[in-house]
Amino acid sequence: MRRSRRLPLEALAPYLLELPAEARPVVWHGIFGNDHPIEIEVGFGKGLFLLENSQARPNVNFLGIEIERKYQLFTATRLAKRNLTNVRVLCADARRVLAEQVPAASVQAVHVYFPDPWWKHRHQKRRVFTPAFAAACARVLLPSGLLYLISDVEAYYQVMRETVARETALIEEPWLEVTGDEGRTNFERKYRREGRPIYRVLYRQVGGPDARR
DSSP states (O other): OOOOOOOHHHHHHGGEEOOSSSSOOOOHHHHHOOOOOEEESOOOOOOHHHHHHHHTTTTEEEEEEEHHHHHHHHHHHHHHHHOSSSSSESSSSSHHHHIISTTTTTEEEEEEOOOOOOOOOOOOGGGGGGGHHHHHHHHHEEEEEEEEEEESSSSHHHHHHHHHTOOOTEEEEEEOOOOOOOSSSSSHHHHHTTTTOOOOEEEEOOHHHHHHO
């Protein structure tokens, strides 16, 4: 990835979220300074979804979680150049963050777009989407909160659906196509232009407090 005109770290600092190593729930008001609804994107890459949605919905707070530091810095630069104050980007393992550090029933939506399938057996421990991750998503979502999943790999899309099917606090809902939709991420826009199929599924949290443990 070409790194061009990245701002100095001091300019990016307001966007770079750092969490303590110990498992301690975050305080959303302490991070954003307000009580607006929270949405989380797991694996934000170059940050197109965060960039566009934070501008379109200024009364929603967005947290992006990405395992690659270079993408955290790249996206923070894009946000800082536009002075967007309702986004933070975190370099961390989203599986651990959602399971241990995001408070239960505190998020209105979780977005997981084009996760790597990690097909090789020795790499499968790197997969984001596991039964534990699905349970963590159900735990952090508010009642009626939404989980959005997109993949360009049909086999992995089926893996994700089968995984979520075991999580009784989440039920599948229709995700209606929007006319003229270019796509939510760089990957989706590229694949749509190439005519490749995109697989999307939407879930709603219906489990209630007992299901969120």
